[in-house]
Amino acid sequence: MNDVKNPATFQNPFSLHGKAILVTGASSGIGRAVAIACAQAGARLVISGRDATRLDATLAQLAAPGDGVHQAVVADLTDPGQLALLAAAAGQLDGVVHGAGIDGVAPVRMLRQAFLESVMATNFIAPVMLTQKLLYQKQLKNGASLVFLSSIAVHTGTVGLGPYGSSKAALEGFILPLALEIAPRGMRANALAPGLVDTPLVNHAAEWLAEQGKKYPLGLGRPEDVAYGAIYLLSDASRKVTGTQLHLDGGIPWT
Amino acid sequence: MINSPFSLAGRTILVTGASSGIGAATAGLCANLGAHIIACGRDTARLDAVVAGLAGSGHQALVGDLTDPAARQALVDAVMALDGCVFSAGVATLAPMRMVSQRHLDTLFAVNYDAPVLLTQALLAKRKLAPGASLVYVTAIAEHAAPAATGVYSGTKGALTATVRTIAVEVAKQGMRANCVSPGYVATPMMDGLQNVMNSADKMQLAPLGTIEPDDVAAGIAWLLAPASRWVSRTSLKIDAGLTLYMR
Numbered sequence: 093m094n095d096v097k098n099p100a101t102f103q104n105p106f107s108l109h110g111k112a113i114l115v116t117g118a119s120s121g122i123g124r125a126v127a128i129a130c131a132q133a134g135a136r137l138v139i140s141g142r143d144a145t146r147l148d149a150t151l152a153q154l155a156a157p158g159d160g161v162h163q164a165v166v167a168d169l170t171d172p173g174q175l176a177l178l179a180a181a182a183g184q185l186d187g188v189v190h191g192a193g194i195d196g197v198a199p200v201r202m203l204r205q206a207f208l209e210s211v212m213a214t215n216f217i218a219p220v221m222l223t224q225k226l227l228y229q230k231q232l233k234n235g236a237s238l239v240f241l242s243s244i245a246v247h248t249g250t251v252g253l254g255p256y257g258s259s260k261a262a263l264e265g266f267i268l269p270l271a272l273e274i275a276p277r278g279m280r281a282n283a284l285a286p287g288l289v290d291t292p293l294v295n296h297a298a299e300w301l302a303e304q305g306k307k308y309p310l311g312l313g314r315p316e317d318v319a320y321g322a323i324y325l326l327s328d329a330s331r332k333v334t335g336t337q338l339h340l341d342g343g344i345p346w347t
Numbered sequence: 348m349i350n351s352p353f354s355l356a357g358r359t360i361l362v363t364g365a366s367s368g369i370g371a372a373t374a375g376l377c378a379n380l381g382a383h384i385i386a387c388g389r390d391t392a393r394l395d396a397v398v399a400g401l402a403g404s405g406h407q408a409l410v411g412d413l414t415d416p417a418a419r420q421a422l423v424d425a426v427m428a429l430d431g432c433v434f435s436a437g438v439a440t441l442a443p444m445r446m447v448s449q450r451h452l453d454t455l456f457a458v459n460y461d462a463p464v465l466l467t468q469a470l471l472a473k474r475k476l477a478p479g480a481s482l483v484y485v486t487a488i489a490e491h492a493a494p495a496a497t498g499v500y501s502g503t504k505g506a507l508t509a510t511v512r513t514i515a516v517e518v519a520k521q522g523m524r525a526n527c528v529s530p531g532y533v534a535t536p537m538m539d540g541l542q543n544v545m546n547s548a549d550k551m552q553l554a555p556l557g558t559i560e561p562d563d564v565a566a567g568i569a570w571l572l573a574p575a576s577r578w579v580s581r582t583s584l585k586i587d588a589g590l591t592l593y594m595r
Contacts, residue, residue: 105376105562105566106353106566106570106575271555272589275589276555278556309516310522310577310580316352317578320576321575321576323353324567324570329570330566331563332559332560332563332586332588333585333586333587334589335591340578340579341582342578342580343515343516343519343524343525343580343582
């Protein structure tokens with residue numbers, strides 16, 4: 093699949109046919125949209141999330157894979173035991189999208205250590221340790237693509253987003269050495285840095301969301317917009333793209 | 348594929364510098380994805396050969412040097428309702444700072460900066476871009492790296508990147524987008540032309556993921572042209588095989 097002269101690859105370089113992709117946080121929002129779009133692009137999925145009912149709802153929306161069957165694994169990845177079970181169930185993978193994440197809003201003056209630790213545990217430590225486990229157990233095939241969900245909050249300041257923004261900044265820092273360590277096997281690591289996307293993480297306050305949307309020249313993002321960015325990064329179209337942050341933000345000049 | 352957000356079916360895409368390298372690869376891939384290509388370049392024979400090799404039909408070759416105002420005018424007059432533009436015409440010549448001349452500056456800026464900016468201006472002024480059009484400018488990681496003797500070349504690309512940010516803000520009102528693709532060292536005739544002044548093979552081997560082919564850059568450009576990237580604007584997509592991981 094990595095052969096540039098392979099006409100099938102460059103007929104549709106965005107195809108995920110024949111690829112096995114693990115998507116965490118697939119029970120809602122961006123993770124769910126990524127899983128659905130990856131299945132449409134031909135991938136076989138392993139999806140993971142904390143809520144069994146909602147994860148099953150995602151599973152039911154996945155287009156049938158070319159070969160094999162999709163798999164759903166309920167897991168809370170802040171628990172090392174459950175993380176290990178997910179890795180054990182995932183098998184050999186061509187790509188991972190670390191979609192699991194929580195918001196982390198607290199002004200610094202009001203910040204509690206336990207809260208900061210819980211944000212870091214979900215948004216930073218879980219994807220890092222899942223990557224560690226998959227590499228250590230040799231579950232990532234040559235050429236595999238690892239996609240991390242970052243945020244525009246790493247690149248612009250937003251009042252109150254200290255815990256969230258710094259957990260994502262840590263992820264962006266992590267992918268630089270990771271990209272170098274895995275490059276000898278043609279593997280890649282990149283981050284998606286979306287602006288404000290209409291998902292359950294943020295859309296509980298409709299009025300606030302609409303107001304924020306006015307700042308975006310091309311409007312608020314949709315989960316599919318992020319999913320299609322993930323497909324570019326997962327596919328062979330981006331086989332020479334590594335260590336980058338892909339900005340998906342409607343061209344917003346300032347937040 | 349037709350209904351895929353990654354399809355370019357039925358879209359008319361202008362590609363400058365289409366007679367070789369990244370431009371030729373982009374024309375080829377976009378045609379494979381269903382686009383009608385308007386290929387622009389200076390060399391008639393090479394441009395005709397590229398267009399003859401494109402999949403599908405309805406493609407067009409327009410020969411012209413886009414540093415020439417008359418050629419730009421003719422191009423703008425000849426096109427309508429473009430869904431995408433790829434500005435990939437560019438030149439690279441090297442000069443250490445003590446050797447830089449006005450002529451060196453003028454030549455590089457004329458091709459790498461003035462031509463794409465003035466062509467954009469004319470396409471906007473003459474309303475030749477369809478609603479939702481996507482503009483993609485080929486820059487280079489030189490804008491960050493700027494190794495010895497690339498001062499002016501890097502300057503042209505850095506200047507273009509800055510201007511594209513403004514273009515993106517201005518065209519957003521019509522739902523249009525503008526982005527850069529910033530490649531590392533790509534195996535193209537342009538790089539071959541620099542062999543006598545720098546060892547480009549060595550440069551390519553520095554990159555953790557090795558040599559970048561024109562098709563790799565074309566694929567990034569195609570993503571930025573497709574509806575799949577509807578929400579992506581005012582940014583730069585680095586396709587550098589990891590080379591900038593080493594760069595401060």
